[in-house]
Amino acid sequence: MTFPVLPVISSPADKAEIEKFSVVGKILLPVDSFKISKHFINQFPHSIDVDVDASQSDINVDQAVELLNHGIKKLLIKESQVEDFIESAGLPSYRFIVRTSTSPTDKLLATKAAFAVDSEISQDTYKQLSSSGNREIYYIGSSITQDLANKLAALGIVPIIESSNLSTKASESGKISISSLFTSTLTTDRPDGLFTTLITTPAPAYTALGVVYSSIDSIHAAIAEGEGVYQSRKRRDELWYKGKTSGATQKLIKLEKDCDSDLIKFIVEPREGYGFCHLDNNFTCFHDGELVTKDESYGSGLAKLDNTLVQRFNNAPEGSYTKRLFNDESLLTAKLKEELDELIEAESKEEVSWEAADLFYFAMVMCIKKGVRLADIERNLDIKSGKVTRRKGDAKPAYLKKEEPAAPAPKPEPINPEYKMETIVLNEKTDPKLVEKALTRPVQRTSDIMKLVLPIIEKVQKEGNKALIELTEKFDGVKLNDPVLKAPFPKELMEISDDMKEAIDISISNIEKFHAAQLPKEKITTIETSPGVYCSRFAKPIENVGLYVPGGTAVLPSTAMMLGVPAKVAGCSNIVIASPPARATGKLTPEVVYVAHKLGASSIVMAGGAQAVTAMAYGTESIVKCDKILGPGNQFVTAAKMYVQNDTQALCSIDMPAGPSEVLVIADNDADADFVASDLLSQAEHGIDSQVILIGVNLTDAKLKEFELAVRKQAEVLPRKEIVAKCLQHSYSLLVDSYDEAFKLSNSYAPEHLILQIKDAKSYVPDYIQNAGSVFVGGLSPESCGDYSSGTNHTLPTYGYARQYSGVNTGTFQKFITSQNVTEEGLKSIGKAVMTLAAVEGLEAHRNAVQVRMEKLGLL
Ligand SMILES: NC(=O)c1ccc[n+]([C@@H]2O[C@H](COP(=O)([O-])OP(=O)(O)OC[C@H]3O[C@@H](n4cnc5c(N)ncnc54)[C@H](O)[C@@H]3O)[C@@H](O)[C@H]2O)c1
Ligand SMILES: N[C@H](CO)Cc1c[nH]c[nH+]1
Ligand SMILES: [Zn+2]
Numbered sequence: 001m002t003f004p005v006l007p008v009i010s011s012p013a014d015k016a017e018i019e020k021f022s023v024v025g026k027i028l029l030p031v032d033s034f035k036i037s038k039h040f041i042n043q044f045p046h047s048i049d050v051d052v053d054a055s056q057s058d059i060n061v062d063q064a065v066e067l068l069n070h071g072i073k074k075l076l077i078k079e080s081q082v083e084d085f086i087e088s089a090g091l092p093s094y095r096f097i098v099r100t101s102t103s104p105t106d107k108l109l110a111t112k113a114a115f116a117v118d119s120e121i122s123q124d125t126y127k128q129l130s131s132s133g134n135r136e137i138y139y140i141g142s143s144i145t146q147d148l149a150n151k152l153a154a155l156g157i158v159p160i161i162e163s164s165n166l167s168t169k170a171s172e173s174g175k176i177s178i179s180s181l182f183t184s185t186l187t188t189d190r191p192d193g194l195f196t197t198l199i200t201t202p203a204p205a206y207t208a209l210g211v212v213y214s215s216i217d218s219i220h221a222a223i224a225e226g227e228g229v230y231q232s233r234k235r236r237d238e239l240w241y242k243g244k245t246s247g248a249t250q251k252l253i254k255l256e257k258d259c260d261s262d263l264i265k266f267i268v269e270p271r272e273g274y275g276f277c278h279l280d281n282n283f284t285c286f287h288d289g290e291l292v293t294k295d296e297s298y299g300s301g302l303a304k305l306d307n308t309l310v311q312r313f314n315n316a317p318e319g320s321y322t323k324r325l326f327n328d329e330s331l332l333t334a335k336l337k338e339e340l341d342e343l344i345e346a347e348s349k350e351e352v353s354w355e356a357a358d359l360f361y362f363a364m365v366m367c368i369k370k371g372v373r374l375a376d377i378e379r380n381l382d383i384k385s386g387k388v389t390r391r392k393g394d395a396k397p398a399y400l401k402k403e404e405p406a407a408p409a410p411k412p413e414p415i416n417p418e419y420k421m422e423t424i425v426l427n428e429k430t431d432p433k434l435v436e437k438a439l440t441r442p443v444q445r446t447s448d449i450m451k452l453v454l455p456i457i458e459k460v461q462k463e464g465n466k467a468l469i470e471l472t473e474k475f476d477g478v479k480l481n482d483p484v485l486k487a488p489f490p491k492e493l494m495e496i497s498d499d500m501k502e503a504i505d506i507s508i509s510n511i512e513k514f515h516a517a518q519l520p521k522e523k524i525t526t527i528e529t530s531p532g533v534y535c536s537r538f539a540k541p542i543e544n545v546g547l548y549v550p551g552g553t554a555v556l557p558s559t560a561m562m563l564g565v566p567a568k569v570a571g572c573s574n575i576v577i578a579s580p581p582a583r584a585t586g587k588l589t590p591e592v593v594y595v596a597h598k599l600g601a602s603s604i605v606m607a608g609g610a611q612a613v614t615a616m617a618y619g620t621e622s623i624v625k626c627d628k629i630l631g632p633g634n635q636f637v638t639a640a641k642m643y644v645q646n647d648t649q650a651l652c653s654i655d656m657p658a659g660p661s662e663v664l665v666i667a668d669n670d671a672d673a674d675f676v677a678s679d680l681l682s683q684a685e686h687g688i689d690s691q692v693i694l695i696g697v698n699l700t701d702a703k704l705k706e707f708e709l710a711v712r713k714q715a716e717v718l719p720r721k722e723i724v725a726k727c728l729q730h731s732y733s734l735l736v737d738s739y740d741e742a743f744k745l746s747n748s749y750a751p752e753h754l755i756l757q758i759k760d761a762k763s764y765v766p767d768y769i770q771n772a773g774s775v776f777v778g779g780l781s782p783e784s785c786g787d788y789s790s791g792t793n794h795t796l797p798t799y800g801y802a803r804q805y806s807g808v809n810t811g812t813f814q815k816f817i818t819s820q821n822v823t824e825e826g827l828k829s830i831g832k833a834v835m836t837l838a839a840v841e842g843l844e845a846h847r848n849a850v851q852v853r854m855e856k857l858g859l860l
Pocket of ligand 2: 559796
């Protein structure tokens with residue numbers, strides 16, 4: 001039964017305050033002082049329910065749904081919101097506490113909502129409120145005294161009180177004692193006036209430890225100390241501070257009482273290593289004369305498994321299977337997948353329960369390894385089971401005309417229908433783990449991807465074109481006779497409109513200008529380092545380059561330009577392009593062929609993914625082996641590129657890891673919400689593994705809402721809105737209060753694209769930028785200009801590799817060779833230094849190479 005007080009905690013970050021009142025089992029937080037995110041509830045002790053007071057603000061139905069779906073138990077709302085939330089949207093009334101005047105309407109009384117009355121009420125009104133349902137009644141009036149609180153509590157009304165006005169002590173001047181409130185509601189018919197008290201452990205086991213007795217004094221002491229304190233029946237003047245001498249103390253987690261207030265439940269965490277029972281130090285009094293240790297007290301099932309696995313994790317015998325699983329991530333992953341498949345295939349009841357048990361076991365091993373306990377999982381299950389859905393604006397059934405045709409079956413709920421990015425406010429109280437999680441890209445582990453990619457690489461190495469034909473059929477759904485198209489390319493494969501030609505021509509011209517400007521000014525650069533010592537450097541193009549042009553969820557002829565133009569500017573003699581044929585037509589995109597033709601490519605490999613990269617890196621019977629592979633792609637492409645650059649057999653380098661697109665936008669209150677939203681969405685639409693980040697500087701609530709609304713409005717009408725919705729699911733808005741902090745975060749994230757939509761954006765470039773692929777300065781520089789036509793390159797480092805890699809540029813297609821010319825004067829300048837250093841390294845031949853020359857010249 002409810003503890004007779006609901007403490008109001010002004011800040012959810014005030015952990016000490018929350019811990020202090022955890023014995024109550026419930027707290028009320030104000031809605032406006034923080035943002036409630038998906039994992040909000042998980043930061044509170046598991047024993048606490050969190051209600052939110054939204055009665056002072058104007059939250060809408062969507063926000064109410066979001067709060068309830070994020071694990072908020074009940075929402076305190078004003079009476080005027082009832083119609084919208086409960087009647088029209090159909091949200092469950094038992095999840096609301098309605099702040100009300102003294103006489104709620106009959107309609108309201110017909111719901112299961114609780115009531116919070118905001119002025120003192122007569123006993124009659126109280127009866128009227130409580131009689132129409134077994135509901136909780138709260139009192140929310142101001143200037144409450146201990147007397148009034150006790151009086152209300154005795155009537156079964158729960159006062160809502162600021163935690164700063166509450167005390168855990170039996171009496172503290174000017175404060176209301178929660179233990180007095182609790183004890184004022186208790187009754188007992190025992191002749192000794194004591195209360196029978198059951199002691200249990202917390203979730204998930206709730207093991208009953210034993211039955212003892214409490215007095216008013218022992219309850220006061222227990223709450224004040226936060227410990228298990230009981231009443232000795234033999235010595236009535238003595239309180240029993242459990243474990244005071246033995247060390248077997250108990251941390252008091254929560255206090256409950258039964259329906260008629262004469263039985264108390266203490267939920268306690270016993271100190272490690274001690275039992276409760278006076279016999280043989282048994283963990284619990286409920287034993288059959290056998291020794292029950294804490295580990296055995298978990299009984300059976302998942303709680304027992306959880307405990308056993310933690311013991312094993314901390315102390316598993318070497319060579320045990322569980323130990324092996326903890327240590328071998330790939331074995332554990334493989335077993336999980338295997339058990340999942342077996343469960344899917346199982347049919348009979350016996351098989352299903354057998355396989356499900358296996359799956360739970362491996363899933364729990366994974367969780368324990370990652371520091372997650374069963375209680376954490378159960379907490380999440382509870383949050384999910386409390387999810388609500390709103391009525392979709394349909395008329396209530398009673399108002400629907402009988403003859404109306406039945407509504408079509410509702411479509412499955414879209415993922416992230418609100419196109420929401422989770423918001424995190426950064427201040428000194430923000431958990432750094434939240435920020436770290438927000439700035440973590442949704443990539444699959446390299447080892448997992450490698451497992452898929454390695455067999456592909458081996459197959460193409462062994463079987464050449466035959467493998468390409470098979471894999472293109474398997475992954476791209478196109479059966480080819482020959483996977484290689486040689487130049488000159490047939491005209492009919494590159495028929496495109498004049499507008500398209502013009503767009504390509506403008507873009508190529510700008511890309512060419514920007515990349516030509518990157519060529520060294522002179523054919524050879526020479527400087528005299530010491531008198532008579534001339535050191536030079538000159539660039540030479542890499543001869544054979546393989547350019548990967550993505551073609552999975554979208555064909556990207558622009559990438560053919562971004563790679564092909566600098567290759568041509570650098571003077572590469574052989575350009576090979578690879579791109580998968582379109583599933584729908586079975587052909588290459590004509591724009592890609594047109595660009596390949598314009599740039600003088602020698603062939604096009606009609607394949608995608610790891611197979612295309614392998615074919616270019618090692619060569620096949622009709623594909624020339626390339627010296628360098630360049631270009632962006634999905635995780636298969638990137639993994640294959642990483643593999644070939646490490647294989648000395650391939651003798652092949654790569655440009656950089658250029659994976660799923662990403663953008664980080666820094667915006668302030670000056671930014672145009674439509675511009676900000678459009679840039680976020682233009683990268684979100686690339687793929688579900690893309691990530692977009694908004695860093696808001698000093699944003700007002702209204703501005704943030706404007707951004708969110710603009711994202712939603714634009715996203716809803718995009719043809720790739722489903723991809724966008726999934727991408728936004730792991731994309732975040734981070735709110736900071738200075739430009740310095742914004743750039744600090746951005747530099748640590750090292751985004752592929754950085755967009756500055758802030759006042760005086762230009763003044764921050766280049767000084768504030770340490771890590772980024774490409775920067776877009778000011779509201780009128782959309783990211784898509786850089787994707788296509790402005791001239792900068794769009795093949796850029798992702799995954800945070802902007803810390804050490806540049807985007808593709810002319811130098812990416814060149815290598816730089818050095819040369820030197822040492823004269824007699826030069827030998828005089830450095831000869832002795834060389835001989836001294838060679839001597840210390842013990843490399844006599846090195847020393848001699850200088851000595852013979854200097855001797856012949858008479859310099860020694
Ligand atoms: N960083 C950059 O500079 C940059 C530039 C442009 C595009 N991009 C990114 O490139 C990516 C392109 O990805 P995409 O998937 O659309 O095209 P893609 O061409 O990179 O990959 C498609 C290929 O992946 C292979 N594949 C698909 N499923 C497979 C599986 N299960 N096993 C093995 N291989 C499989 C197929 O062969 C298919 O042809 C996007 O993430 C986009 O954001 C990045
Ligand atoms: N934004 C991508 C790089 O991350 C490139 C691209 C090509 N077409 C459209 N966009
Ligand atoms: Zn793009």
